[in-house]
Amino acid sequence: MRYHPFTLPFSIGLGFIMLYIIVMWTIWIVRLSRREQKIVWKRLFSFRTISAIWESIREGLLHRNIFKRNVLLGYMHMSLAFGWFMLIVLGNLEARLYPHGVINPPYYPIFFEFFRHDLTPLHEYEEIFTFLMDFFLLMVISGVSLAFFKRFRSRTLGMKRTTRHILIDRIAITALWFIFPLRLFAESVTAGLYNTGHFFTNFIGQWVIYNLPLDYLYYPAWWAYSIALGVFFITMPFSRYMHIPAEILLIFLRKYGVKEKESHSTFTKIELSACSRCGICIDACQLSTSLNISDTQPAYFIRDLRYSQPNERLRETCMMCMRCLEACPVGIEITRIRENERREHPLFSASSYGYINGYKYPKAKVAYFAGCMGHLTPSVIKSTLALFDAANVDYTFIDKNGSICCGRPLQMNGQVEAAKQLIDKNNHLIGESGAEVLVTSCPICAREFATSYHLAIPVLHHSQFLLELTQQKRLNFNQSGLKVTYHDPCELSRGLHITSEPRELLQHAVILSNGSKETESKSLCCGGSLGITNISMAERNKIATDTLNEIVAESSSYLATACPMCRKTFANAQDKIKVLDIAEILEKNLNFAPEKVSEKNQSPIKQQAVIS
């Protein structure tokens, strides 16, 4: 017997989902831009493919990224994905090793125990197959139990909040949860009747449910299993579970070098479908942890963007701090997508800043740019320049008489046309100043200069530049022995990946002590973010105090930061701990070696440079 009508729901579902995946993959690949298709073809037969296959296994089946976050949560995802995958693979092997030949209808291996009760023709493989099938079924069942448990006590699995799902997701998740218990039931009934299982299904069939009317339950059990599979497959493309096929394609395309552009593209569509709404971004978001705003995180934003249009609140309620980007196990370019979505709502015209006329930056070799936020914290500028003086740097403070905003705040809020005017203006003026290196103490400006300006000269954050000077022994510091906690600004740590330089620099003058794991690429936002406009100052201060409570070690005398905006925000929010910029801390501990001082006083070259 090779056919029974109960296989129909499964077969229809499988046929539908296969067709859907093939059609969607084709549409997505065909709609990629010419250039993207070209690089995909060029790199198809290269090492990148192998590494993409490995990443698919690692992330798609084993879920390593989630394991790193929480072992139990990782196990839950891994048992479902890897366990199910192994059941499919082993079921297929088993059915093909059976002496009746390797050609089978697709449903046949799935319902193998229904069709073959006598597994002895598998000879020596019988034992191992029945054991492994039971083992992986147990694994999947344990995963489903954890998933069910997570609905009630998600904290045990390391998640404070879970995603609130829409109807289609609820239907799909219910079908998915029913698949495995129903499979267990159908196989246990069969094992109870015909002894087809191993330690798990045989045990349940012959010891637990043996006094149920197994003869009568046999067909309904297999029907129910098949229907659950069918329902899951039919709902899959319209629910969160579309992430399974989409993520594989995403991993491959990403490896070939396809990425988000300046506006939504076909690649965005793939990324949107690859979001499983797992909700890891919700806990990562400080709007949720500090302010209880838990309905605007990427899981919801991406969902709404996939099905229709996110509303204004959803689009704008985000600090663009990139913590979700760092936490996302799929690696979706969330912040970029949100920025692109904001771009579709321009509020400033392309001629807003025509009034900046005839303004010039002075000629410079090493150009120091304080930026808007720098000007708001004159002590940072003073200390930075004092350090430059001490190291005999031939610098020019180019925006001493006023800086033009770098354009980053406008860009973060989607006002690209307006930002472009400022970028063009600044670009031109910096070019005219003849600078050979641009140093800024503002990470916001540094990020914008480095990513949007296409300057021909290197852009350094002052921590990088000061470290260079220290390494060249042009700056000496006294070790004060004070304990200091360093806070990583978002734009510096996640935006520019500068995390070691400020620490290395600070260690010359103070002892670093950290009270939290939320540092470096996982650092917490100060709350002053320029990427959000619709939260109040009280809410910003709440984020700032929460961040301080989390990161500041008990023994620290100061909080050091490398961003004038973070400094200001932290200082405004509380007076528990004094907040200083790294330049200020270093200036306090500056060691003027005697010969250095005299050298400094007899440096006519530098004096001239400043005057000219």
Add this chain to the structure above:
Amino acid sequence: MIDFGFAPMEVSVHNMDTADLSLAHWINLHDETFNHCIACGSCAATCTAGQFTNFSFREVCHAIRRGEIKSAIDESEKCMLCGKCTLVCPRNVNTRNIIMLIRKANLTFRP
């Protein structure tokens, strides 16, 4: 007429009974900190855009309260959204949000 290079000042009388306060009400509805402003001018003193042109957030707010919607909307475009004013405001007025609201109003309220 002979051009003397100067002329009598334009009459600037605002009748608050007839002033169009729709924008003020609308902004208030979306961000009540608009009402907290004491017109101290700290925002204007730190303003990045204000270094290059005659732009002041305080004046924009003032114009809205007087019903001068058009001039407020036109002025608001000069803002660079840099956020210094938000950080210095002693009354915690959410200045950037108000500028964004005025820019949004540009699409709906423009007379």
